Amino acid sequence: MFSNDLYASMDHSLMPEGSLGREACDYLLDTVQRSILFWDVIRQRGTNYIAHINDDQPPVLVFDYDTILDAREFDRPTNYSLVKIKNRRLSQAAGDKQGDADDLQETESPYKRPLVIIDPRAGHGPGIGGSKELSEIGMALNQGHPVYFVMFFTYPMPGQTLADVKNAEIRFLEEVRRRHPKAAKPVVIGNCQGGWASAILSADRPDLVGPLVLNGAPLSYWSGVDGKNPMRYKGGLLGGVWLNSLMSDMSNGMFDGANLVWNMEMLNPANTYWKKEYNLYAKVDTEKDRYLNFERWWGGFFWMTKEEIHRIVDGLFIGNQLVRGTFEMADGSRIDLKNIEGPVVVFASEGDNITPPQQALNWIPQVYDSVDEIRRQKQVVVYIVHPKIGHLGIFVASSIAQKETKEIIGSVEMLEYLSPGLYELIIDEEPNKNGNNDYKVRFEPREMEDILALDDGFDDEEPFGHVQALSELMDRYYNAYLSPFVQSLSSEYTREIFRLLHPLRVQRYGFSDLNPGMVGVKTLAPYVVENRKEAPSTNMFRKMESAVAESVENMWNLYRDLRDMGQEIMFQGIYHNPVVHHLFPDPGTTPEREAEKAKAKAQQAISQKADRAALVAKLESGDYGEALIRMLLAVIGADGSIDEKEMKHAETIIRERRRLQKMKPSELKAIVVEQSRILQTDFDGAIKALPKMMSRKVDRKRAFALAESVSTADGELHENEARVLDQIKAALAL
Structure with missing residues (x-):
């Protein structure tokens, strides 16, 4: 049935090359062969999944x-x-x-x-x-x-x-x-x-x-853009972190990472349910190894404790506490x-x-x-x-x-x-x-x-503070009233049941060598590979297949867009409601929190003035080494872009200076940072102070020549670099 010899022995005189009948026969043979090879790859994916689990799921590193x-x-x-x-x-x-x-x-x-x-x-x-x-x-x-x-x-x-x-x-x-x-x-x-x-x-x-x-x-x-980043609404629509606590309790205090993978897959249902598998089917002769290698990692599901997932979801994804400065461990x-x-x-x-x-x-x-x-x-x-x-x-x-x-x-x-x-x-x-x-x-x-x-803008982030408040309330109620009951029904056996019944696992071991129905595919696949006859991409029916596949993908994308739009409208309808704002005030905008922010801002203003005063006081501090570094930094940043070649050339110059060679890297970096801050605070004053740091004319000439060499390290002298060089030259009276 799949032999090239049999196909070649057929009388094609009634179906000449390029005829509709010939293209139909070519496509029929091709699609039957691709179907067998496709399901054999799916079988191998499931079998590899089982072997990976039996091997304790080692890292997918290709390095020893x-x-x-x-x-x-x-x-x-x-x-x-x-x-x-x-x-x-x-x-x-x-x-x-x-x-x-x-x-x-x-x-x-x-x-x-x-x-x-x-x-x-x-x-x-x-x-x-x-x-x-x-x-x-x-x-x-x-x-x-x-x-x-x-x-x-x-x-x-x-x-x-x-x-x-x-x-x-x-x-x-x-x-x-x-x-x-x-x-x-x-x-x-x-x-x-x-x-x-x-x-x-x-x-x-x-x-x-x-x-x-x-x-x-x-x-x-x-953060995100309205109408574009729907994943951030999930926590609010599901009532917050309590659902993670429930799923952990059902699995005897452990959270199944397959649930996180499922969330990621649902972001793009077209890829999950169609595109990824169709791409394998359409290119099964070349995609097999890439597909199986990726699926080995994608299908390895790892677990967390209840405390871990709770702290991650509650403190980070719902509480946004990292940027608020309130994340405690x-x-x-x-x-x-x-x-x-x-x-x-x-x-x-x-x-x-x-x-x-x-x-x-x-x-x-x-x-x-x-x-x-x-x-x-x-x-x-x-x-x-x-x-x-x-x-x-x-x-x-x-x-x-x-x-x-x-x-x-x-x-x-x-x-x-x-x-x-x-x-x-x-x-x-x-x-x-x-x-x-x-x-x-x-x-x-x-x-x-x-x-x-x-x-x-940040205005669309305001409702998430109310999500956090609702989440904390729901979680307290769950832990007080439902969690003890769920935990009393959970055990290692219930965790194993939920693990085995997860859809992402079923779709793997269900089509592995454990399934007797895959024996036929496994048997036929080598014979198909040996007698493979692929229909060319110019085949009319291959083109029709591609068009249909694209239409299916577009329908899935339409479903995704409508789903995301509906979820966003629902989220905004709930959490933009003034009643919700009153019942669940943002924990990050309490009077205590606002007072803490105001105090930090006042301290920052004081620190800003003190920092500037300290840097201005150091305008004339230092000797040849500090002056050289200041000049190099001024030239490198003159054109509004820090070029890698200029930086590397400047680094070579600095490391060749005898005094600077004796410094520890941390000391040298401290000088670079200090001179950078002096230039950022008062650029003109920093340049004018250079003669006070280099009294000998020979040092000034040498330093200026080095600064000139850095300015052309990238192959061209920019206008602003030339202007800064002229300013330095005038300050040094050269």
């Missing part, structure tokens, strides 16, 4: 690793561990030498900054940040960084809390610092949920974290994002429907009153917004890894030498000498208005 710390053995155990990724190039070098692990360690630079990746624990398992060679881990290894990975196991430890997880990760970072005493503080990359976990970690222990990279990470949970620590000391890079995308740019970026204007406050905090915040990549693509797509991820990791050393402030990272394609595309990186200074322009 060694376990460094296992938090399951801590005094307050958690289901986390710290592993070190093996660099295959170093392993090969060690093998060539026939050496041992000590030989390998010697080939790794002790001065290279380590990098720690924290993957999301939001229903799925760990490893997506290193599931292919072209990934975050791959890019970091290519640039010589020692790479560590924070992984976790399927089930949490009994009594595990969010604070326990944070404290375990603190111990991980302490161990990384201990293993790399000569290197700078590690870069921490947080993907999605791992992003806000990394931000909490950085705010609680800023002494352990260097540059912080947040990829598709939500920090401002109420079980160990008593209160998280203030202003405590983050290292540079922060935020990577968002317009195509992300799970963490839209507003949720990734609005924490910046909500935590800091202005860019001037960022500068006073001596903080560097950088953001980059991709025009179309989806949520998972931010930390999975190979195209992103080879461009944005590569350049972000390649720029981490430069971040700490940027003048404090807010920047947008711009990556331009630049053909190199070999005709291949390379990338030119620059940092464009930005104002808060640039971030606010991505949103439609």
